[in-house]
Amino acid sequence: MFWVIYNLFFSVVFLIMLPRFALRMIKRGGYRHGFLERFGCFSKAGLERAGNVPRLWIHAVSVGESQLAFRFADRVRKRHPAIRFAFSVTTSTARRLVESRLSSQDIVFYFPLDLPVFLNRIWRIVRPTGIVLTESELWPNVLRMAEKHATPVVLINGRISAKSHHGYRMLRTVFQRVLSIPRCFCVQTTGDAERLSDIGVPPNRLHVVGTMKYDDTGASKEQINTLRRSLESTGFSGPGRLTLLGGSTWPGEEAALLQAYASLHRANPSVRLVLVPRHAERRMEVASLVRRMGLNPILRSGKTDGGVDLPEAASILLADTTGELCALYACADIVFVGKSLCSTGGQNIIEPAVYGKPIVVGPHMENFPDVIRDFLAADALVQVSDSKALSTALQQLSDDTGYRMTLGEKARAVVEQNRGTLDRTIRHVESGLGMSAQVD
Secondary structure: OHHHHHHHHHHHHHHHHHHHHHHHHHHHOOOOOOHHHHHOOOOHHHHHHHOOOOEEEEEOOOHHHHHHHHHHHHHHHHHOOOOOEEEEEOOHHHHHHHHHHOOOOOEEEEOOOOOHHHHHHHHHHHOEEEEEEEOOOOOHHHHHHHHHOOOOEEEEEEOOOHHHHHHHHHOHHHHHHHHOOOOEEEEOOHHHHHHHHHOOOOHHHEEEOOOHHHHOOOOOHHHHHHHHHHHHHOOOOOOOOEEEEEEEEOOOHHHHHHHHHHHHHHHOOOEEEEEEEOOHHHHHHHHHHHHHOOOOEEEOOOOOOOOOOOOOOOOEEEOOOOOOHHHHHHHOOEEEEOOOOOOOOOOOOHHHHOOOOOEEEOOOOOOOHHHHHHHHHOOOOEEOOOHHHHHHHHHHHHHOHHHHHHHHHHHHHHHHHOOOHHHHHHHHHHHHHOOOOOOO
8 A cells, every 4th residue: 555655656756756846947948858768769869779687776866876886886997897887866967977987898878767567678688686775765666666676775875864763663564674675874973873773773783983085085185186177278277376166166155255255355366266056057147246346257167158258357166067176176275165155055065175274164064963063073164154264264265374274174083083884884785786896
């Protein structure tokens, strides 16, 4: 009865939400390519590439999880050279990122709707030997289908928020059976393990390993050097410049950074601002905001918003590209990590910390409670309460080179002290999937 109710409920909710999804797809773009994969239908070229070859299926939602999935897959392939992967994603930006890095042996597709009719098609095409889910992607029908086909499932970098825990707990009797299907849960914190155990995950399948984000190696030296040369050619990096970068910004945060930048630039004309909106399709909106403040942005994508992009006259770079954020962090002098000044939970502060950058965040880091706790305990970043405090913190960092260096080194030290999660995860995954390392 549960499955009848779940499938009916899922279908009704999907139909109700379809207009909203359609508008988002039109706005963000990039969804037409591969759209039918969400219904388990591959193109002829996609089927030919899949080649009816068994694969380890790794699912990641967006860009951050996809980068994590690639690090995991690279390490697994070193231990199992013959393995082939099937990556599934949810967002178009994640798909573009995966496609840009994909091995010729592997495939990528959009994660299908969680209904048997679509999942059956995926099983026939991908022929998964195992499934690796990331963070909190525990889809009931995927798990049920895996059990039906005797396909082992594991969860990596697992987490469950207090809000999600409350929802699962209300239906504990229903979900307990589903949550008993994965063989292994590699979770980030003891709190995650306790919440999962409380809703029915067998305790002997829970392993607290930490967050895999600490094992981030960042962008390649080649990508960083290429980007640095490009930034220097437009006056946004190099000797005599101080580059402030706002990474993964959300509406409202660009305005706060622009206001802070105006004050910084009056005191120090060498300061430059780089804005990296979380969603690149907001490029025109953000560029318009920049122009309203009397400034002239350069769009890194080369697209125009109707104005004239003159590097020598501009002091704002709008980085509206995909897959460059980590390299941009490496080239910056001061970093603000977005989605934290507004009430939306924060973004990954480990990415700039890898490069020893001084980091400023807003008050909302709910998506990374243990990570922010690690950094605050080590005095390894500055957390501000509002846009006024943001401006003050950026001014202090701009004025004091020693302060910037000390804060950045503390951030790098936090990362180094917490590395090793990836290796611990892989040992548990190999056991859960019944894999014996061929190379170690």
